[in-house]
Amino acid sequence: MSELNQMNIYAMLSLVATIMTLIVGLFVLSRGARVRLNRLFFWVMLALALWGTGEFIMRVANSEASARWGSLIAGPGWCFSGGLFLLFVLVFTEHERASRNPAVHVAVFTPGIVFLVLLWSTDLIIKGFTESYWGYSEIRGVLRVPSQLYVVILVIAAILLLYRYRQVSSGNKRASAGYVLVAALIMVAVGLVTDIALPLLDIRMVELPLFTCTIMALIIAYAINRRGFLSTIAGTLGGTIISNINEAVLVTGSEGTIETV
Template identity: 20%
Template sequence: MNYYAFIPLAAFMINCLTLTYIVALKRKSTVNRTYLLLALCFAELSLGSFVIWSLDPAPGILVHMKVGSIAWIAFGFIFINFTYAFLHKAKDIYYYFSLASVIVFYPLTVATDLVISGYKQYYWGYYEIAGPLFSVTGIVTICLPFIYSIILILKKMINIEDSHTKKQLRLVLMGAMSLVVVTMISDFVFMQIFDMYYFLNLSTIGTAIQSLFIFRAVNKYNFLSIGVEEVSQDLFTNIRDIIILADNKESIIQLNESAEEMFDIRHIDASIQISSLFEDYDFNQDYKNYETCIRVQGADTVVSLSQATVKQYDIELGKLIIIRDITENKRAEEALRQSKIQLEKLAEALSESNRLLEQKVAERTASLQASNIELRQQIKERERAEAARAVEQERLSVTLGSIGDGVITIDTTGCVTLLNKVAEQLTGWPQHQAIGRPLRAIFRLLDDQKRRARTTAVEEALQHNKIVNRTRLTILASQNETEYLIAESGAPIRAQDQQFP
């Protein structure tokens, strides 16, 4: 049994404990996720070394070494990925170069012998025999990304003023440098430069040291938690409002994605003046919800602008400008205002219509009242006329009834309207039966010689519109076949413009 295999096993256990502790904290952030990926890489590197050192004999060990090389080939990229996330640094050419190196060298390692040409057993375990590109692969995929990441962390630690974050960075930096020093001395200096393979490989110990430093940072300084700075950065980046920072020279020094999109500024240029973006704008004045207009992609956009002075230790550093696009709000307000105007006009029109309708109703009511009064007067006049006519008719009836001659009156159609008593006796027709009948039906005259029906004096009076007196006697045949010799006369009766026989 190879007892040296317990060295990578111990490193694997330390890496797993740190990994488990961080997972148990349930901190969900980009930095946390990138470090968990780095911790998994540490654990896989330690576990791979333990497996290789434990195999004796070692069937398929070369395949295992080549396939498992992803742990150390991708190690540099995974560390630089963690560094960029922790420092909130945008991905640049160095980041993508590190990623490209992994994509190039890993297939080359697995498919050829240019990186790993074989393996050899030493007293402490098996180790790769370096191919022609082994050193180049290590430098490009591990050393350069690691050194660049350490430089970034060191610069951040020097420039930052927050002591709490500075202590976190110091522990991360110490762990990373310990890993680099141990790995470089063990795997590169002793084995590749001085060909001292009898020296124990301690690269897995370096990963354990790195994990211990990270554990210390997490446990004591709350490393990998979402701090105020990260929250502020996320808000600054993802907030929908436009945020711009400008120095005292009116030059833009920082802006969020919303500002980049609105003003089409992809790269910050010191020549871009904040005052060139707005109309009616004074850089030296503080604003609160100031409405102004800006030109965006050829169209006018109404915005609400708030501006405040950024100070530190009573020293003015610049201006913080927050802009909110209120174009849609203004359109909605204008639409609401137009709707209100239309409603007011409609209300006025309805009021005028009601007024006109009420006026017409009043006029119609007055007209109806006048017509009603006039109708009542006409009814009264007609009633008086009817009463007078009734009196007159009664008088006429009495008069006609007192006359010794027979009297018959007809209307303009020739129908009987009145018979006195003498006429009833002569014609044989009672008045109630005779009224409405044609005159010739009740007043039948016969020629005394030929006994043929002849015209009456009334018909002749109507025809010639004059009074007709016949002195010659005429035979009147009554209803009961009695005949009388009579003398007749006829005269039209006129009342104003009407004519009655």
């Protein structure tokens, strides 16, 4: 007997979100793989795609065993997506020193590592699965809500940084910060409602934060196309450097004196 059901609309939403995040992530990486900001954005998209892959498997699963595999695959995605997004925003908002600080990395990622280990080895995060109209859904363990709040807190911290940066920026920087801010707000708002608030009220509804990744990917794609968001920064810097060199070239005269041309 097959371990997977036929495709359903909810599984399709997860699949579309996964494909869209991968496409946008790879596209941004192709615009400047040596640029740290672009690489971090790619890792964020990859984490979301991994999360989406696991969610897709859970929604087409035909047994609790295959649903569990989907949950295990999704684990690294949701455990690290918040931390990676915060690092991306730190670089984007020009907090480069903080983004490279080992203490920041430890504070951001250690809880995610702990939650991932618990997910893979205990029932403290997920203690089982139940069938629903959208496929299999998780039965929450005692640490499920804290693990979700960990991700939400990191994303909210990133949102606050984006908001402050947008307030003091202008031009394309301000516009680009606005696009990322809107995308993040949509995802965290939907996640708070469908993944945390409604389940706590014992209201069952299909989880939708991964579907909002499709909207986020479209917003980012628009920003790239219209605003040059996440362009090859090296190319921009190169033009500035050459321009400055052309304005002040130093040469030595016959007597060894420095002259400006």
